[in-house]
Structure formats: C-alpha cells, structure tokens
Amino acid sequence: MYALLDTIATLPLPTDAQRLFHGRGGCYPGCEHLTLDYFAPVWLLTSFQPVAEDDLERIGAALAARWAVLAPDAPLNWVYQLRQEVKAETRVMAGSVPEPHVVSENGARFRVHLPRGLNHGFFLDMAEGRRWAREYVATRPGARVLNLFAYTCSFSVVALLGGAGQVVNVDMSDGALAIGKRNHLLNGLERGASFLPHDIFSSWGKITRSGPYDLVVMDPPSYQKGSFVAEKDYARLIRRLPDLLAPGGHALLCLNSPKLGPDFLQEQVASLAPGLVFVERLANPAAFVDVSSERALKVLVYRQPAPAQG
Structure with missing residues (x-):
C-alpha cells in the first residue's frame, strides 16, 4: 500500500476527471487491487478485494493531509468502493457527494453517479x-x-x-x-x-x-x-x-x-x-x-x- 500512500502525498489538484493511481496495471506490487480516481470534488478509492479498516484510516489520513495543502478552505470528500465479482459496496468515508454530480473532461461535461453500482456513467x-x-x-x-x-x-x-x-x-x-x-x-x-x-x-x-x-x-x-x-x-x-x-x-x-x-x-x-x-x-x-x-x-x-x- 506504500505506493498508493506515496502517490497521495504528491497528488496534484486536477480540474478534469481522471485516474491518479492505477494499481490494476500491475506496476505497483502489493497494490494490484487498488485504484484512485478524482471526480471533482470527490476522490474515489476502488478496491477489488477487502481493505482492512486500519488501512482505510491510513488512506483517509493521507488524503486529508494532502487536501489540507491543495484546498485548505474546502471539505475533503472521498468515497470507498469494494468490488467483488458483480457486486459493489460503496461507502462515503468523508464529506459528501453532490447530486447531481457533474464532472468535466477537455471542456465537455458529464453526469456521474459514484454511490451506485459498478459503473459510474463515465469511463x-x-x-x-x-x-x-x-x-x-x-x-x-x-x-x-x-x-x-x-x-x-x-x-x-x-x-x-x-x-x-x-x-x-x-x-x-x-x-x-x-x-x-x-x-x-x-x-x-x-x-x-x-x-x-x-x-x-x-x-x-x-x-x-x-x-x-x-x-x-x-x-x-x-x-x-x-x-x-x-x-x-x-x-x-x-x-x-x-x-x-x-x-x-x-x-x-x-x-x-x-x-x-x-x-x-x-x-x-x-x-x-x-x-x-x-x-x-x-x-x-x-x-x-x-x-x-x-x-x-x-x-x-x-x-x-x-x-x-x-
């Protein structure tokens, strides 16, 4: 999990929706089950196997510390989703998720739905x-x-x-x-x-x-x-x-x-x-x-x- 924590420690503040950490690509040993995306103003951590609660706390603390640098006047919003086969369990870990939730990419705007289901409406x-x-x-x-x-x-x-x-x-x-x-x-x-x-x-x-x-x-x-x-x-x-x-x-x-x-x-x-x-x-x-x-x-x-x- 150290590769993920190291990534969080130097995160930029994206304007477009994008992936910041792709453990699924196999380039970070021990993190193959983890991804981190930013759907402004919400961070989404996805895991393809269960993550221990103390590890979630460490990830949350790392996000909070980095967010305090990136946007000290804004609340931290982050969501954890556990995916196992065709099921997904989603938890809002801090802050909230806007509804409707609209993100951007290259000047275009799209609706997303993080708390529901396996697919969020935008790949x-x-x-x-x-x-x-x-x-x-x-x-x-x-x-x-x-x-x-x-x-x-x-x-x-x-x-x-x-x-x-x-x-x-x-x-x-x-x-x-x-x-x-x-x-x-x-x-x-x-x-x-x-x-x-x-x-x-x-x-x-x-x-x-x-x-x-x-x-x-x-x-x-x-x-x-x-x-x-x-x-x-x-x-x-x-x-x-x-x-x-x-x-x-x-x-x-x-x-x-x-x-x-x-x-x-x-x-x-x-x-x-x-x-x-x-x-x-x-x-x-x-x-x-x-x-x-x-x-x-x-x-x-x-x-x-x-x-x-x-």
Missing part, C-alpha cells in the same frame, strides 16, 4: 478515444457518426462538440441513454443526436438506414451475460463494418478484456473485413500504465479506403 480509461474522435470529426465538419454500445453517450457529446453533423447512439439500456440525453443538454447540444434503445443483433435495419457513416465507434462490454461475449460476438460487429462505413470513413474498435490482446481484433478484421486498413492503436491515458500492453485497454483505428480516382 476514465477512454479519454484518449474521446480526444481522437473529437479531433477526427473536427477535420470533417458535418460528419455522420454511429456510436454502438453508446452507454451514456460520451462519444456522441465530444463528436458533436467537434463539429459532427449527426450522431446515432445505440444501446440496449433506456436508462443509460436517458443519462446520455442529459449529457447532451449539459453541453448545450439540443440537435444532432438520436437515441436508439435497441439490440443491434435483433436487427440492423434501423442502423444501416441512417448510414453510411464517417465514423463508427464500437465500444462493447467484453463480457455481459445474455448480451455480449467478445470471443463470439465481436465478429458479428466486424462483419458489418464495410457496409456501415462511408468511403474514407474510420472505425474505432475498443476492447477492454485482459484475456484478449490486440491481435484478437486484428485477426478478425483481416478475416471478416479484409478491405479495411489498420491505422493505429491509440495510447491509453498515462495514468493507466500497465505491465502488459496485451492486457490493457485496446483501442484500434481502421479506415475504409476511398475509391481510386480514375
């Missing part, structure tokens, strides 16, 4: 994917974007802020899309987005009718029982890509499974959509350093070639 590890998408559409004003497994629609928000003309958000969860709609309003985005609560594997008709797209974002769960299992279902997505993409369009393929490396996606694209051209693998945010690039989040960019000019 910090996808920051570089959102940055890339926003910069990409900025070079293609009016771009049409398809956001599959949209969750709370952060890709849609940044695409529209970057100048996209239309984004189609598709997700099975009405609740997640409802938060996504609020995220658009938070950013003054009242036009340009549609929200489709839909199981893509039941029918592609509604999705293909709005295409082809200049950008397709595929960010599915790696495993969600009864909904999506990457090993067998990602192929069904990749097979559709050539028909979804406009000539010269790009796809962002995301995979967050420690069991599957980038070659899993690359081999499937080579087999099922061989016309697509690999562009690059995006780097993960620096805080998400991992001993294995194979195990870390994979975000791969592919391009649909434009027809040759005669």
Whole structure:
C-alpha cells in the first residue's frame, strides 16, 4: 500500500476527471487491487478485494493531509468502493457527494453517479478515444457518426462538440441513454443526436438506414451475460463494418478484456473485413500504465479506403 500512500502525498489538484493511481496495471506490487480516481470534488478509492479498516484510516489520513495543502478552505470528500465479482459496496468515508454530480473532461461535461453500482456513467480509461474522435470529426465538419454500445453517450457529446453533423447512439439500456440525453443538454447540444434503445443483433435495419457513416465507434462490454461475449460476438460487429462505413470513413474498435490482446481484433478484421486498413492503436491515458500492453485497454483505428480516382 506504500505506493498508493506515496502517490497521495504528491497528488496534484486536477480540474478534469481522471485516474491518479492505477494499481490494476500491475506496476505497483502489493497494490494490484487498488485504484484512485478524482471526480471533482470527490476522490474515489476502488478496491477489488477487502481493505482492512486500519488501512482505510491510513488512506483517509493521507488524503486529508494532502487536501489540507491543495484546498485548505474546502471539505475533503472521498468515497470507498469494494468490488467483488458483480457486486459493489460503496461507502462515503468523508464529506459528501453532490447530486447531481457533474464532472468535466477537455471542456465537455458529464453526469456521474459514484454511490451506485459498478459503473459510474463515465469511463476514465477512454479519454484518449474521446480526444481522437473529437479531433477526427473536427477535420470533417458535418460528419455522420454511429456510436454502438453508446452507454451514456460520451462519444456522441465530444463528436458533436467537434463539429459532427449527426450522431446515432445505440444501446440496449433506456436508462443509460436517458443519462446520455442529459449529457447532451449539459453541453448545450439540443440537435444532432438520436437515441436508439435497441439490440443491434435483433436487427440492423434501423442502423444501416441512417448510414453510411464517417465514423463508427464500437465500444462493447467484453463480457455481459445474455448480451455480449467478445470471443463470439465481436465478429458479428466486424462483419458489418464495410457496409456501415462511408468511403474514407474510420472505425474505432475498443476492447477492454485482459484475456484478449490486440491481435484478437486484428485477426478478425483481416478475416471478416479484409478491405479495411489498420491505422493505429491509440495510447491509453498515462495514468493507466500497465505491465502488459496485451492486457490493457485496446483501442484500434481502421479506415475504409476511398475509391481510386480514375
């Protein structure tokens, strides 16, 4: 736990939501179960195994000491979440959590929900994917974007802020899309987005009718029982890509499974959509350093070639 305490002792005061300590990456022996995030104005400590009460007290004391330096006139707010398999137990250890709780990233604003459930409404590890998408559409004003497994629609928000003309958000969860709609309003985005609560594997008709797209974002769960299992279902997505993409369009393929490396996606694209051209693998945010690039989040960019000019 000393690596975490050392990190806390020199913490900056971030303005954007971000991870500050990533024990899950395996770079800090003895801290593999711990992460520390900042969702202003709240620190979130997450553990994937139980933490002794005296250790929680030491972490709380370290946060309090650092906070007294960073923001001596503001109360310390910190939350501890214990995650075990598919369950989460969350405790407010000091201060409070605002409701509604709105955080920022690169000028965009998003609602988060720290006290409830395993997912907080905003995935910090996808920051570089959102940055890339926003910069990409900025070079293609009016771009049409398809956001599959949209969750709370952060890709849609940044695409529209970057100048996209239309984004189609598709997700099975009405609740997640409802938060996504609020995220658009938070950013003054009242036009340009549609929200489709839909199981893509039941029918592609509604999705293909709005295409082809200049950008397709595929960010599915790696495993969600009864909904999506990457090993067998990602192929069904990749097979559709050539028909979804406009000539010269790009796809962002995301995979967050420690069991599957980038070659899993690359081999499937080579087999099922061989016309697509690999562009690059995006780097993960620096805080998400991992001993294995194979195990870390994979975000791969592919391009649909434009027809040759005669």
